[in-house]
Amino acid sequence: MSFDRLIEGILRTQNPTVAGLDPKLSYIPKSIQTACFAQYGKNLEGAAAALLEFNKGLIDALYDIVPAVKPQCAYYEMYGWQGVKALHDTIAYAKEKGMFVITDGKRNDIGTTMEAYATAHLGEVEVDGAWFTPFGGDALTVNGYLGSDGITPLLTICEKQEKGIFVLVKTSNMSSGELQNLNVNGGDTVYFTVAKHCETWGETTMGKYGYSGVGAVVGATYPEQLSELREVLPTTFFLVPGYGAQGGGADDVLPAFDPKGLGAVINSSRGIMCAWQKKGFAEQDYAKAAREEAIRMRDELVGKLGTIG
Amino acid sequence: MSFDRLIEGILRTQNPTVAGLDPKLSYIPKSIQTACFAQYGKNLEGAAAALLEFNKGLIDALYDIVPAVKPQCAYYEMYGWQGVKALHDTIAYAKEKGMFVITDGKRNDIGTTMEAYATAHLGEVEVDGAWFTPFGGDALTVNGYLGSDGITPLLTICEKQEKGIFVLVKTSNMSSGELQNLNVNGGDTVYFTVAKHCETWGETTMGKYGYSGVGAVVGATYPEQLSELREVLPTTFFLVPGYGAQGGGADDVLPAFDPKGLGAVINSSRGIMCAWQKKGFAEQDYAKAAREEAIRMRDELVGKLGTIG
Numbered sequence: 001m002s003f004d005r006l007i008e009g010i011l012r013t014q015n016p017t018v019a020g021l022d023p024k025l026s027y028i029p030k031s032i033q034t035a036c037f038a039q040y041g042k043n044l045e046g047a048a049a050a051l052l053e054f055n056k057g058l059i060d061a062l063y064d065i066v067p068a069v070k071p072q073c074a075y076y077e078m079y080g081w082q083g084v085k086a087l088h089d090t091i092a093y094a095k096e097k098g099m100f101v102i103t104d105g106k107r108n109d110i111g112t113t114m115e116a117y118a119t120a121h122l123g124e125v126e127v128d129g130a131w132f133t134p135f136g137g138d139a140l141t142v143n144g145y146l147g148s149d150g151i152t153p154l155l156t157i158c159e160k161q162e163k164g165i166f167v168l169v170k171t172s173n174m175s176s177g178e179l180q181n182l183n184v185n186g187g188d189t190v191y192f193t194v195a196k197h198c199e200t201w202g203e204t205t206m207g208k209y210g211y212s213g214v215g216a217v218v219g220a221t222y223p224e225q226l227s228e229l230r231e232v233l234p235t236t237f238f239l240v241p242g243y244g245a246q247g248g249g250a251d252d253v254l255p256a257f258d259p260k261g262l263g264a265v266i267n268s269s270r271g272i273m274c275a276w277q278k279k280g281f282a283e284q285d286y287a288k289a290a291r292e293e294a295i296r297m298r299d300e301l302v303g304k305l306g307t308i309g
Numbered sequence: 310m311s312f313d314r315l316i317e318g319i320l321r322t323q324n325p326t327v328a329g330l331d332p333k334l335s336y337i338p339k340s341i342q343t344a345c346f347a348q349y350g351k352n353l354e355g356a357a358a359a360l361l362e363f364n365k366g367l368i369d370a371l372y373d374i375v376p377a378v379k380p381q382c383a384y385y386e387m388y389g390w391q392g393v394k395a396l397h398d399t400i401a402y403a404k405e406k407g408m409f410v411i412t413d414g415k416r417n418d419i420g421t422t423m424e425a426y427a428t429a430h431l432g433e434v435e436v437d438g439a440w441f442t443p444f445g446g447d448a449l450t451v452n453g454y455l456g457s458d459g460i461t462p463l464l465t466i467c468e469k470q471e472k473g474i475f476v477l478v479k480t481s482n483m484s485s486g487e488l489q490n491l492n493v494n495g496g497d498t499v500y501f502t503v504a505k506h507c508e509t510w511g512e513t514t515m516g517k518y519g520y521s522g523v524g525a526v527v528g529a530t531y532p533e534q535l536s537e538l539r540e541v542l543p544t545t546f547f548l549v550p551g552y553g554a555q556g557g558g559a560d561d562v563l564p565a566f567d568p569k570g571l572g573a574v575i576n577s578s579r580g581i582m583c584a585w586q587k588k589g590f591a592e593q594d595y596a597k598a599a600r601e602e603a604i605r606m607r608d609e610l611v612g613k614l615g616t617i618g
Contacts, residue, residue, distance in 0.1 A: 022422065025436065037437065044443065047436045074418055074425035078434050080443035081394035088390050106417050108452055110482040113331065113383045120386035127334065127356045127388075128346065134353065134389035143417055145454045145477060147484035168454060173419040175456035179502065184491035190499060193488065 002207025003164045003215060003237045005138065006100045007262060009067025011309045015298040016261065018068040018102060018239070019290075020269025021055050021090060022075045027274050028054045029283035048082035051075075054286075055090045058273065061287035063097035066294050070239075070267055073105040091136050102239065103137035106168060110146055114153040122154070122163040139164040141217060141239070144194050151201050155214070159205060164213040164237075169195045169229065172219025172242030195229055198236045209262060211237040218256065220248025220266065227255035230263065238264040243297075244271035250300045261308035268297055311516025312473045312524060312546045314447065315409045316571060318376025320618045324607040325570065327377040327411060327548070328599075329578025330367065330399060331384045332360045336583050338592035341366075357391035360384075363595075364399045367582065370596035372406035375603050379411040379548075379576055400445050411548065412446035415477060419455055423462040431463070431472040448473040450526060450548070453503050460510050464523070468514060473522040473546075478504045478538065481528025481551030504538055507545045518571060520546040527565065529557025529575065536564035539572065547573040552606075553580030559609045570617035577606055 010016050025033060028050050036049035059069065069090075076087035091101050107117040121140045124131045144151060144167045154165050170180055170191040180191040188196075195216060202212025212235050218226050220242035230238070238256045242248040243266050256264035275281070276289035302308070319325050334342060337359050345358035368378065378399075385396035400410050416426040430449045433440045453460060453476045463474050479489055479500040489500040497505075504525060511521025521544045527535050529551035539547070547565045551557040552575050565573035584590070585598035611617070 024421075024425075033437065042437050042439055044434075044436065044441050047434075072418075072422055072425075074416070074422045074429065077429035078425040078443055079436075080429075080434075080441065081390055081397050083429075083443070084393045085390040106452070107383070108415050108417070108477075109381075109383055110480065112333075113381055116333075116381075116383035116387040120383065120389075125353075125356075125387050125389075127353065128342065128351050130351055132353050132389065134387060134392070143415070143452050143454050145452050145488060146480050146482055147487035147489070149482040149484040168417075171419065171455050173455055173458040175458040178456035178506070179454060179499065180456070182493035182499070182502065184493055184499070190488065190491070190493070193491065197487070 002162065002205055002213040003211050004207040004209060005162055006068060006164070006265065007207070007209045007211065009100050010262065010265065013065055013067045014302060014308050015066060016257070016265050016301060016308065017066050017294065017297055018070045018265045018267045019058065019062055019066050019272045019294065020267050021058065021069050021071040022269045022273065023051045023054050024075060025050065027277070029286050031283060044080040044082040047079045048086040051079065051083060052086040052089050056093055057287040058290050059094050059097055059099065061291040062294055063099050065291070065298065068100040068102060068265060069094045070102040070104050072269070073103065088135055095136065101137045102139045102141065102166065103135060104141045106141050106143045108143035108146055108150050110149040111153065114150050115157060118154045118157040122161070123157050139166060141166045141168065143168050144197065148197070155201060155205065158213060164215060166215040166217050166239040167194065167198050169198065169216040170218045170222055170225045172221045172246050172248070176219065191225070195233055199233055202235055206235065211235055211263065215239055217241065220253045221246055223252040223255055226253070230255055230258070239267065240264050241267045244268045250304050254304055257305060261305040266301065271297065311471065311514055311522040312448070312520050313516040313518060314471055315377060315473070315574065316516070316518045316520065318409050319571065319574065322374055322376045323611060323617050324375060325566070325574050325610060325617065326375050326603065326606055327379045327574045327576045328367065328371055328375050328581045328603065329576050330364050330378050330380040331578045331582065332363050333384060334359065336586070337363045338595050340592060353389040353391040356388045357395040360388065360392060361395040361398050365402055366596040367599050368403050368406055368408065370600040371603055372408050374600070374607065377409040377411060377574060378403045379413050381578070382412065382414040397444055404445065410446045411448045411450065411475065412444060413450045415450050415452045417452035417455055417459050419458040420462060423459050424466060427463045427466040431470070432466050448475060450475045450477065452477045453506065464510065464514065467522060473524060475524040475526050475548040476503065476507050478507065478525040479527045479531055479534045481530045481555050481557070485528065500534070504542055504545070508542055511544055515544065520544055520572065524548055526550065529562045530555055532561040532564055535562070539564055539567070548576065549573050550576045553577045559613050563613055566614060570614040575610065580606065
């Protein structure tokens with residue numbers, strides 16, 4: 001369990017970006033929707049087919065320059081089990097193209113239930129002696145509100161494989177402080193308390209680049225906290241949402257990186273997915289628009305960071 | 310948005326129990342597995358068919374005496390999208406039989422992503438002018454670590470319908486105190502802070518029995534906290550896990566109820582599902598065993614509570 005494969009992808013592409021795959025029908029070109037509805041019907045199956053087709057176009061346009069994708073489970077569940085099948089197929093396609101897949105499910109539970117989530121999203125399940133891969137992601141986002149009981153089942157199941165988790169620490173949204181910024185017993189904040197747990201949970205899963213397999217989600221919208229956390233969590237890799245659409249810029253995310261330009265991967269979802277709509281591209285050029293935006297973002301980040309590694 | 314339909318189910322059956330549907334293959338009679346593997350193959354599809362068949366047997370045995378079921382998403386996701394289809398079909402079957410369905414997903418995210426989860430599990434989704442029900446639960450468990458941004462999208466989408474949410478407050482596991490019991494700024498604990506938010510979030514969703522549509526998850530394993538929270542959260546309905554297999558008994562859960570015997574629903578998952586294994590029933594009698602255990606549990610609870618309502 002570690003983030004070595006993610007880090008190697010970042011080094012290879014010289015790009016610390018993850019592309020969020022959060023497809024809603026309104027982001028998807030009409031021509032794709034029309035074709036899928038014609039083939040599968042104007043229903044959940046047709047919608048799910050459109051999601052998958054859209055994602056494949058994005059992956060084809062990105063896989064050589066962006067090391068990772070982050071499908072957000074909610075957008076697939078919204079289209080029923082048919083949508084969840086599209087999540088499965090999206091993960092499989094991205095992995096075929098060599099991308100690192102972070103399944104953004106923010107899952108949380110305890111004991112055997114958390115083991116079931118770990119099996120679902122990172123592991124293999126046994127069916128009467130035969131083994132199957134339910135979803136096959138490389139990493140999973142998780143919520144640590146339930147404490148160690150919610151995290152250790154992931155460590156156990158993942159240590160056998162090259163998998164990782166990202167624990168929510170300081171999220172990018174406006175109201176994240178309501179709970180996360182409260183000061184607890186010793187003076188630390190709630191998010192800082194969770195952050196310190198990440199270092200401890202990660203101890204037995206250290207990879208060869210100095211980062212463990214237990215990462216942390218820290219929002220781009222809170223650069224001071226990014227800076228504070230980078231300093232006290234030397235072995236915790238960061239997943240940083242909130243760049244772009246949520247208001248975080250390149251300068252805001254710089255504190256997430258270590259001096260080598262490693263230690264963080266920056267997510268952009270709508271910025272890349274919806275570039276065709278935001279920049280006035282024709283809909284058939286949605287993948288081209290996504291690639292252009294991904295290159296712009298990479299160049300902006302690397303312009304500040306310099307050579308990574 | 311409220312828990313009126315759940316409360317009416319409790320009054321009708323005189324039973325404040327919810328049956329957890331957390332099916333693993335190892336809980337399912339071999340004869341069901343064999344028949345499903347013969348029909349669908351020894352694969353995820355066959356496993357998912359066995360889950361559904363098992364659940365249907367349980368629902369048939371329980372629907373007239375137990376008002377609600379709580380399928381735990383993890384156990385379905387563990388068998389891939391095929392398992393998630395079994396979740397959909399389980400929810401549909403339970404609703405057909407008049408049961409209230411609490412989808413236990415502990416979902417959490419912000420803004421449009423949380424809206425997508427709300428749509429997925431409690432609402433309807435539009436596909437080019439036609440509307441579909443992705444999963445169709447009556448209530449969803451959610452994790453409030455992200456603050457109000459993670460909860461208000463649920464309120465908005467649910468107010469139009471008779472739906473509810475249960476927010477994790479004090480969970481039943483051993484390590485729940487690591488974060489939840491820390492004292493914050495004013496001296497309150499983290500769980501107490503979340504609990505007070507529940508009362509506020511629920512204000513606009515009051516039902517006719519004096520409870521809002523925003524409930525709280527409070528574990529049976531912490532009776533003191535149950536008692537404390539019942540007192541300060543007069544309009545918050547409780548979902549209480551941890552009875553039975555996790556060690557909570559009837560006396561432990563009593564503080565969760567108001568003087569009328571309302572205000573809480575007590576979950577039993579393995580206790581009911583696995584009664585046939587625990588009590589040495591023949592496997593073909595698994596549903597009968599589940600019914601016997603559900604009656605035993607009901608009688609134990611109502612023996613302490615008296616007439617409900």
